[in-house]
Amino acid sequence: MPRNIAVIFGASNMLWMVFAVSQGVKVEIFPESKIIAQIGGSASLTCSTTDCESPSFSWRTQMDSPLYGAVSNEGTKSTLLMDSVSFRNENSYLCTVFCGASKGERGFEVEIFSFPEDLEIHWSSLPEVGKPVTVKCLVPDVYPAEKLEIRLLKDNHSVATQDFLEPMDVKSQETKSLEFTFTPTEEDIGKALVCQATLDIAPEPQIRTTTEKMQVYISPEDPVISVNPSTSLQEGDSVMMTCTSEGLPAPQISWSKKLDNGNQQLLSGNATLTLIAMRMEDSGIYVCEGVNPVGTNRKEVKLTVQVAPSDTTISVSPSSTLEEGSSVNMTCSSDGLPAPKIVWSKKLRDETLERLSENTTLTLTSTKIEDSGVYVCEGINLAGRSRKEVELIIQAAPKDLQLTAFPSESVKEGDTVIISCTCGNVPPTLITLKKKAETGDTVLKSTDGAYTIHRARLADAGVYECESKNEVGLQLRSITLDVKGREGNKDYFSSELLVLYCASSLIIPAIGMIIYFARKANMKGSYSLVDAQKSKV
Numbered sequence: 001m002p003r004n005i006a007v008i009f010g011a012s013n014m015l016w017m018v019f020a021v022s023q024g025v026k027v028e029i030f031p032e033s034k035i036i037a038q039i040g041g042s043a044s045l046t047c048s049t050t051d052c053e054s055p056s057f058s059w060r061t062q063m064d065s066p067l068y069g070a071v072s073n074e075g076t077k078s079t080l081l082m083d084s085v086s087f088r089n090e091n092s093y094l095c096t097v098f099c100g101a102s103k104g105e106r107g108f109e110v111e112i113f114s115f116p117e118d119l120e121i122h123w124s125s126l127p128e129v130g131k132p133v134t135v136k137c138l139v140p141d142v143y144p145a146e147k148l149e150i151r152l153l154k155d156n157h158s159v160a161t162q163d164f165l166e167p168m169d170v171k172s173q174e175t176k177s178l179e180f181t182f183t184p185t186e187e188d189i190g191k192a193l194v195c196q197a198t199l200d201i202a203p204e205p206q207i208r209t210t211t212e213k214m215q216v217y218i219s220p221e222d223p224v225i226s227v228n229p230s231t232s233l234q235e236g237d238s239v240m241m242t243c244t245s246e247g248l249p250a251p252q253i254s255w256s257k258k259l260d261n262g263n264q265q266l267l268s269g270n271a272t273l274t275l276i277a278m279r280m281e282d283s284g285i286y287v288c289e290g291v292n293p294v295g296t297n298r299k300e301v302k303l304t305v306q307v308a309p310s311d312t313t314i315s316v317s318p319s320s321t322l323e324e325g326s327s328v329n330m331t332c333s334s335d336g337l338p339a340p341k342i343v344w345s346k347k348l349r350d351e352t353l354e355r356l357s358e359n360t361t362l363t364l365t366s367t368k369i370e371d372s373g374v375y376v377c378e379g380i381n382l383a384g385r386s387r388k389e390v391e392l393i394i395q396a397a398p399k400d401l402q403l404t405a406f407p408s409e410s411v412k413e414g415d416t417v418i419i420s421c422t423c424g425n426v427p428p429t430l431i432t433l434k435k436k437a438e439t440g441d442t443v444l445k446s447t448d449g450a451y452t453i454h455r456a457r458l459a460d461a462g463v464y465e466c467e468s469k470n471e472v473g474l475q476l477r478s479i480t481l482d483v484k485g486r487e488g489n490k491d492y493f494s495s496e497l498l499v500l501y502c503a504s505s506l507i508i509p510a511i512g513m514i515i516y517f518a519r520k521a522n523m524k525g526s527y528s529l530v531d532a533q534k535s536k537v
């Protein structure tokens with residue numbers, strides 16, 4: 001707001017030219033000769049005489065331009081009032097007093113200035129400890145600028161000063177400023193920064209000052225997080241996390257959680273975050289952020305809610321039954337938090353485990369029969385363990401199959417014969433013993449690949465076959481057993497003999513006798529028809 005002032009000073013101090021001379025009437029003026037008026041303010045020039053009862057007044061400017069003011073006459077006094085002074089009022093004014101035939105004249109010189117009360121202090125950025133910053137002292141709407149000097153004082157010490165001596169071509173109000181760049185320190189906090197402008201106009205230099213208490217900032221330092229009881233928790237536990245970060249002004253602390261999509265979910269605007277009844281989903285990265293006007297700093301903490309491993313699964317590629325020499329991949333997975341460690345072992349005969357690998361995939365290349373067995377995968381973490389087993393069967397095509405008859409392949413009726421089949425590389429359970437016949441093969445009930453014929457009969461003679469077969473192959477062996485009848489042994493009921501007898505006799509009584517003996521034999525349980533015939537012959 002421009003002040004409504006006029007600075008007045010005496011003619012004696014000035015290089016002042018009186019350009020009108022009294023020609024009889026003595027004219028008095030106020031103020032004496034020179035006046036300096038502020039733009040926007042008002043100024044009044046008064047001209048009076050004591051020599052005349054009823055004078056008349058006339059006002060004009062030196063160049064006969066308009067007066068830009070209002071004249072009011074009152075008795076022996078005339079006043080030229082200029083409201084809202086502007087550049088056009090900067091002129092030489094002449095007051096003429098008429099008293100009858102005589103007159104008198106006095107001149108005024110009006111100078112103007114512009115110098116608003118308030119200076120502005122601007123910062124290039126918020127002043128921060130350790131970071132260069134430029135402060136600018138700005139003097140708006142100043143006139144005449146060539147009389148201006150600006151000075152910046154920090155903590156009562158002048159740090160920069162500048163004047164603006166180049167004269168202006170055009171009369172105008174100008175905005176002038178002084179800049180100063182420095183790096184604030186903690187000592188600057190609260191110190192005064194003064195912007196001082198001096199307009200060196202007569203009679204007295206005008207001074208304006210604006211003082212600012214320096215606000216110096218410190219960006220938030222690395223937050224420090226304390227977690228109680230631990231970052232590693234069990235389901236249902238509670239945890240309290242406290243975060244601190246130094247800075248000036250004290251940073252605002254907030255807690256949030258990182259989401260899977262990369263965003264953050266704000267949890268608290270407090271330094272302390274308490275989580276209760278934690279669940280597996282509460283595991284994750286929590287972020288503490290300290291924010292103040294000059295910066296942001298953050299720190300992350302990872303919380304793990306441990307969950308016992310579960311759903312341990314094994315996949316076997318290509319298959320858990322394999323041919324000797326082939327390769328197999330057994331891959332194990334297990335759910336849990338923290339992610340379970342996988343341990344592969346093989347179960348030994350005594351049920352103890354032989355640890356093989358901690359890789360998720362256990363690879364066996366060029367498998368051997370001895371690799372068969374139960375493999376165990378365990379998912380292990382701090383919260384527990386989960387286990388899964390798989391049985392691996394390595395097979396070989398049967399080989400070295402041997403079929404023997406003991407004591408010999410040629411026996412006599414009544415002998416005991418053992419037909420035995422063995423295989424070098426497969427268990428006897430995979431061996432089948434058969435007796436071949438045109439009407440169809442008979443599978444023999446063998447024990448460990450051996451079949452025993454007690455008291456061999458002629459009908460036991462024939463081809464015996466041994467077969468060993470598994471998923472990967474088949475082997476066959478056969479032998480022919482020869483059973484010879486015993487010489488002189490008439491106990492034997494030979495069908496050939498019977499046919500021969502029937503054919504040669506061809507008599508009815510004989511048939512009747514056969515029936516008779518046959519019935520008798522049935523009744524006795526055993527009977528020799530040959531003996532019976534012999535005794536009758």
Ligand SMILES: *[C@@H]1O[C@H](CO)[C@@H](O)[C@H](O)[C@H]1NC(C)=O
Pocket residue numbers: 155156
């Ligand atoms: C600044 O200096 C002036 C004189 O130069 C003195 O009167 C004033 O007390 C000083 N202020 C401070 C804060 O030192």
Ligand SMILES: *[C@@H]1O[C@H](CO)[C@@H](O)[C@H](O)[C@H]1NC(C)=O
Pocket residue numbers: 267268269270
């Ligand atoms: C912060 O803590 C105060 C008490 O210390 C509590 O009243 C306020 O609700 C808390 N604000 C949040 C966002 O948790």
Ligand SMILES: *[C@@H]1O[C@H](CO)[C@@H](O)[C@H](O)[C@H]1NC(C)=O
Pocket residue numbers: 317318327328329363
């Ligand atoms: C086992 O895994 C390896 C690596 O992935 C692969 O190169 C190989 O072919 C796999 N073997 C079998 C038998 O699946």
Ligand SMILES: *[C@@H]1O[C@H](CO)[C@@H](O)[C@H](O)[C@H]1NC(C)=O
Pocket residue numbers: 356357358359
């Ligand atoms: C685990 O896998 C790495 C490569 O993936 C292999 O170098 C290492 O031998 C494996 N360890 C066992 C015990 O199989």
